[in-house]
Every structure is written in structure tokens, then in C-alpha cells.
Amino acid sequence: xxxxxxxxxxxxxxxxxxxxxMMYMTFATIFIxxxxxxxxxLGQEITMLLVLMIxxxxxxxxxxxxxxxxxxxxxxFSIPEAGLLLILAVDHFLDMGRSATNVxxxxxxxxxxxxxxxxLDPEEPADIEPPxxxxxxxxxxxxxxHF
Numbered sequence: 001x002x003x004x005x006x007x008x009x010x011x012x013x014x015x016x017x018x019x020x021x022m023m024y025m026t027f028a029t030i031f032i033x034x035x036x037x038x039x040x041x042l043g044q045e046i047t048m049l050l051v052l053m054i055x056x057x058x059x060x061x062x063x064x065x066x067x068x069x070x071x072x073x074x075x076x077f078s079i080p081e082a083g084l085l086l087i088l089a090v091d092h093f094l095d096m097g098r099s100a101t102n103v104x105x106x107x108x109x110x111x112x113x114x115x116x117x118x119x120l121d122p123e124e125p126a127d128i129e130p131p132x133x134x135x136x137x138x139x140x141x142x143x144x145x146h147f
Contacts, residue, residue: 001110001111001114001119001120002114002119005110005113005114005117005119006110008113009106009109009110009113010106010110013102013105013106013109013110014102014106016057017102017105017106017109018056018057018059018102019101019102019105020097020098020099020100020101020102020105021056021059021066021098021102022049022052022053022056023098023101024066024094024097024098025052025056025066025069025070025073026045026048026049026052028066028070028087028094029048029052029070029073029074029077029079030045030048031086031087032070032074032079032083032084032086032087033077033079033083035083035086036079036080036083038077038078038079040077044077048073048077051073051076052069052073055069055072055073056069064091066091066095066098067084067088067091070084070087071084
């Protein structure tokens with residue numbers, strides 16, 4: 001894709017397209033609620049998803065900000081904040097997964113915009129010039145057979 005599209009779409013994606021973070025925070029909050037035996041209705045789960053979709057936009061580039069957002073969301077749905085300790089140990093590893101999901105989402109968004117603009121034109125294999133082997137290089141010194 002052209003650099004003009006990538007330089008426009010990717011920074012916006014890293015600021016606003018945090019779908020991996022939003023999904024992780026929703027799943028983590030529902031997991032904690034289930035661990036405490038709190039049944040959430042479908043309406044509460046959808047409301048939680050929408051709240052976390054909006055609040056995830058402000059956490060780009062802040063390490064462990066998802067824990068703060070989860071704690072705030074838990075209090076909104078009367079889930080004990082002490083349940084945050086259940087996910088604290090694995091949060092570092094899950095951070096890698098949500099970052100990968102965010103990267104894939106941003107790459108897809110950039111590809112869609114490039115296709116939409118008509119600038120996504122991959123080179124055909126026949127158009128790609130194969131790498132050339134190095135040509136014969138003349139030696140400046142004669143080869144010495146004596147050791």
C-alpha cells in the first residue's frame with residue numbers, strides 16, 4: 001500500500017482502533033463476575049461492551065491502563081474490585097495477545113482503505129524482477145598458491 005495511506009490510517013488505528021483491548025476487558029470483567037457467581041443479563045453485557053468500547057479509546061500507549069478501566073467498569077456493575085487480582089497474574093501475557101489483535105485490526109483497516117482508494121495493487125509475479133546473482137568480480141591481487 002502507498003505510504004500516504006499507511007501514514008494516515010495506522011496512527012489513527014493505534015489511537016482509536018483498540019478492538020483487542022476492548023474485547024479483553026469485556027471478557028475479563030465477565031470472567032470476574034462469573035468467578036463471584038454474579039449473573040449478568042444480556043443487556044448488562046451489551047452495555048458493558050459499549051462502555052468498554054468508549055473507555056478503551058483513552059488508554060492507547062499507557063501500560064496497564066486496562067486494569068484501571070476494568071476496575072472502573074466493575075464498580076459500575078456492582079462487581080467486587082478485589083476480583084481484579086484474579087487476572088493480575090496473567091495480564092502481562094494477555095497484553096501480548098491483545099496487542100497482536102490490535103495490530104491485525106489496524107493492518108486490515110489500512111488494507112481496506114487502500115483497496116477503497118484503488119491504491120492496493122500488488123505486483124504480479126511476472127512484474128517482479130528476480131534478484132540477480134553477483135557478476136564476476138575481477139581480483140586486484142593475484143591468487144597466491146604459496147603458504
